[in-house]
Amino acid sequence: MVATKETIDKVKEVSSTYKYGFVTDLEAEKAPIGLNEDIVKFISHKKKEPKWLLEWRLKAYKKWLSMEAPNWAMVDFPKINFQDIYYYSAPKAKPKLNSLDEVDPELLRTYEKLGIPIKEQEVLAGVAVDYVFDSVSVATTFREKLAKEGIIFCPISEAVQTHPDLVKKYIGSVIPIGDNYYAALNSAVFTDGSFVYIPKDVKCPMELSTYFRINEQNSGQFERTLIIAEDNTYVSYLEGCTAPQRDENQLHAAVVELVAMDNAEIKYSTVQNWYPGDKDGKGGIYNFVTKRGNCIGKKSKISWTQVETGSAITWKYPSCVLKGDDSVGEFYSVAVANNAQQADTGTKMIHIGKNTKSTIISKGISAGKAQNTYRGQVQIQKNAKGSRNFTQCDSLLIGDKCGAHTVPYINQFTPHARVEHEATTSKISEDQLFYCLQRGLDTEQATSLIVNGFCKEVMKELPMEFAVEAQKLIGISLEGSVG
Amino acid sequence: MPLLEIKNAKLKLDNKDILKGLSLSVNEGEVHAIMGPNGSGKSTLSYMLAGRDGYELESGEVFLEGQSLSEMEADERARSGLFLAFQYPVELPGVGGMSFLREAVNSRRKFIGEEELDHLAFVKEVRKVASKMFVKDEMLKRAVNVGFSGGEKKRFEILQMAMLKPTVSILDETDSGLDVDALKIVSEGVNSQRNEDNAIVVITHYQRLLDYIVPDFVHILSDGRIIKSGGPELALEVEKNGYAGLINAA
Numbered sequence: 001m002v003a004t005k006e007t008i009d010k011v012k013e014v015s016s017t018y019k020y021g022f023v024t025d026l027e028a029e030k031a032p033i034g035l036n037e038d039i040v041k042f043i044s045h046k047k048k049e050p051k052w053l054l055e056w057r058l059k060a061y062k063k064w065l066s067m068e069a070p071n072w073a074m075v076d077f078p079k080i081n082f083q084d085i086y087y088y089s090a091p092k093a094k095p096k097l098n099s100l101d102e103v104d105p106e107l108l109r110t111y112e113k114l115g116i117p118i119k120e121q122e123v124l125a126g127v128a129v130d131y132v133f134d135s136v137s138v139a140t141t142f143r144e145k146l147a148k149e150g151i152i153f154c155p156i157s158e159a160v161q162t163h164p165d166l167v168k169k170y171i172g173s174v175i176p177i178g179d180n181y182y183a184a185l186n187s188a189v190f191t192d193g194s195f196v197y198i199p200k201d202v203k204c205p206m207e208l209s210t211y212f213r214i215n216e217q218n219s220g221q222f223e224r225t226l227i228i229a230e231d232n233t234y235v236s237y238l239e240g241c242t243a244p245q246r247d248e249n250q251l252h253a254a255v256v257e258l259v260a261m262d263n264a265e266i267k268y269s270t271v272q273n274w275y276p277g278d279k280d281g282k283g284g285i286y287n288f289v290t291k292r293g294n295c296i297g298k299k300s301k302i303s304w305t306q307v308e309t310g311s312a313i314t315w316k317y318p319s320c321v322l323k324g325d326d327s328v329g330e331f332y333s334v335a336v337a338n339n340a341q342q343a344d345t346g347t348k349m350i351h352i353g354k355n356t357k358s359t360i361i362s363k364g365i366s367a368g369k370a371q372n373t374y375r376g377q378v379q380i381q382k383n384a385k386g387s388r389n390f391t392q393c394d395s396l397l398i399g400d401k402c403g404a405h406t407v408p409y410i411n412q413f414t415p416h417a418r419v420e421h422e423a424t425t426s427k428i429s430e431d432q433l434f435y436c437l438q439r440g441l442d443t444e445q446a447t448s449l450i451v452n453g454f455c456k457e458v459m460k461e462l463p464m465e466f467a468v469e470a471q472k473l474i475g476i477s478l479e480g481s482v483g
Numbered sequence: 484m485p486l487l488e489i490k491n492a493k494l495k496l497d498n499k500d501i502l503k504g505l506s507l508s509v510n511e512g513e514v515h516a517i518m519g520p521n522g523s524g525k526s527t528l529s530y531m532l533a534g535r536d537g538y539e540l541e542s543g544e545v546f547l548e549g550q551s552l553s554e555m556e557a558d559e560r561a562r563s564g565l566f567l568a569f570q571y572p573v574e575l576p577g578v579g580g581m582s583f584l585r586e587a588v589n590s591r592r593k594f595i596g597e598e599e600l601d602h603l604a605f606v607k608e609v610r611k612v613a614s615k616m617f618v619k620d621e622m623l624k625r626a627v628n629v630g631f632s633g634g635e636k637k638r639f640e641i642l643q644m645a646m647l648k649p650t651v652s653i654l655d656e657t658d659s660g661l662d663v664d665a666l667k668i669v670s671e672g673v674n675s676q677r678n679e680d681n682a683i684v685v686i687t688h689y690q691r692l693l694d695y696i697v698p699d700f701v702h703i704l705s706d707g708r709i710i711k712s713g714g715p716e717l718a719l720e721v722e723k724n725g726y727a728g729l730i731n732a733a
Binding site: 429430431432434435436437438439440441442443445449450452453454455456457 | 533534535536556557558561562566567569572573574575576577578579582583586587590591594626643647
């Protein structure tokens with residue numbers, strides 16, 4: 001890529017402020033452990049937020065205090081001590097590494113298997129130095145290109161400053177502060193996340209990805225993302241990178257809100273590979289995430305695709321509220337749970353407008369002692385005449401100590417709609433394994449092949465390069481689960 | 484040195500003796516037929532050779548090109564050149580035929596120190612072989628054995644055999660479920676792979692298959708032992724008199 005002098009200068013400027021700002025801020029920006037009103041104020045103050053946002057946070061905090069943690073999911077974990085968490089701290093004080101030689105070899109082995117290029121490995125492992133420069137320059141170039149189209153793509157904390165009206169109008173409009181326990185907590189203490197705005201009649205010319213804002217990655221466990229697509233637009237957003245996070249016992253409570261106007265289409269893809277804890281269930285991330293999209297406009301479409309392989313516990317139901325007539329909601333999911341992992345995930349499709357359509361394809365894979373639950377709600381409201389839903393939930397069991405559960409809730413308030421639900425449970429059979437082995441594949445190759453075959457319908461929904469990584473990731477997550 | 488040598492193989496399943504001291508020696512360039520009535524131990528023999536879990540020998544030994552198989556897992560045996568054409572090929576939903584075959588071929592190539600084939604080179608090679616086997620591209624795009632007719636399944640088995648170029652191939656009841664036309668195609672596929680460097684063991688209940696794949700030697704398996712060996716004429720004797728006569732005489 002030929003960079004103009006202007007770009008180079010700008011990148012230098014950005015990278016140097018980042019570097020120095022980073023070091024000094026590290027000490028200064030740490031809030032005391034625990035949560036109270038002062039901490040909420042501290043966060044808001046640090047972010048130089050307008051008064052309305054502080055009030056919004058405080059309202060959420062009060063709401064949260066009055067709520068109970070949900071206990072209906074099929075997951076089991078000790079009660080979280082919310083006073084034992086840092087709600088605001090600058091990037092984790094990971095030791096600065098000078099080269100890949102200093103990185104945990106096991107981590108490198110995983111990167112290698114994923115086929116992540118060395119350069120990216122260095123960035124991911126936190127061997128920042130020169131390559132931070134690179135990623136900043138990439139991000140800058142992209143932002144300029146997007147700005148030409150009128151697209152806003154920036155950290156949400158920045159959007160609060162630069163586009164306060166948009167943020168104020170839409171934040172909490174899809175997921176109100178009191179929606180659920182973890183959403184309320186997130187609303188009170190969220191630190192950062194992405195903001196995307198696609199103006200009318202614009203098709204976003206590239207896949208937007210958090211990958212290009214790797215510096216945001218440490219921004220905390222309480223991310224908040226807001227994507228707004230105006231009339232006649234298209235945007236595809238990729239979330240998460242496939243690098244494992246080695247942090248232990250962290251609560252990750254993110255909120256993602258999507259808004260789609262007339263004829264707008266938002267495609268949101270996630271590959272989640274947070275640290276799952278060790279074989280016995282020690283450590284790992286609690287991934288308690290609220291994601292919802294509002295199809296406000298006519299003929300709007302929101303499509304969630306997720307590949308969930310990590311986290312000790314996953315509690316996540318990306319949903320679509322189909323308000324606009326003829327709007328479409330889709331949910332494609334692969335959830336892998338191995339060893340002591342627990343996953344309770346699914347979706348909600350709320351049909352409000354006429355002739356709304358939804359499709360749910362869920363593939364759950366359980367291995368080891370893991371428990372994997374699909375929980376999904378399809379609701380057809382009274383005026384949603386001519387609406388249709390198709391749900392398919394398939395579970396695959398590996399070994400005989402794991403569990404798969406399917407919990408569908410169907411509420412239909414008009415006879416003029418059609419809801420279909422199909423569910424299957426199968427095991428990787430000895431016959432299948434033996435057949436593959438007899439052709440020279442080893443047990444891990446065979447498992448990966450069979451499992452990826454099982455997930456094929458979902459994998460094909462992922463953007464190409466993501467799909468290749470996700471395929472390998474599924475293989476790695478199941479290593480040692482057979483034989 | 485024989486390509487495949489079975490020495491006094493004994494095997495139990497659920498505490499029941501199934502193979503009771505079976506010996507067999509197969510040399511380069513030979514085709515052997517093993518015939519036997521139901522329950523004589525034919526399928527057990529093929530699973531034992533391929534190294535399926537639960538089919539370990541109680542005593543005796545098997546050698547592939549002089550190398551003992553006792554410590555080798557099924558996948559290692561396969562990569563070393565042992566191929567089993569299944570009586571009932573297994574369905575692998577969602578796993579494309581082409582990619583399955585490519586992984587298999589590359590596993591074997593890697594093992595024997597040949598360069599792995601990239602996608603293009605592989606597709607070219609498969610098409611060449613597949614057309615001879617009347618396997619169309621469309622079939623390779625489908626998931627392995629899913630929705631295949633009986634004939635398609637067996638053709639796909641033989642295509643895999645042709646691509647993997649095994650040293651020793653065991654064909655387990657390859658004629659089952661085939662009509663005459665399909666039987667001809669599959670047999671031609673097998674015959675085209677006969678050469679001076681490999682060996683084929685055909686396991687079958689009926690003589691019919693041996694009209695198309697003509698063996699050099701025929702063995703009668705009964706109650707876990709080979710009770711009689713001879714040339715192709717032995718198969719005709721079975722056809723004429725049934726197994727009962729032979730078994731009673733033995």
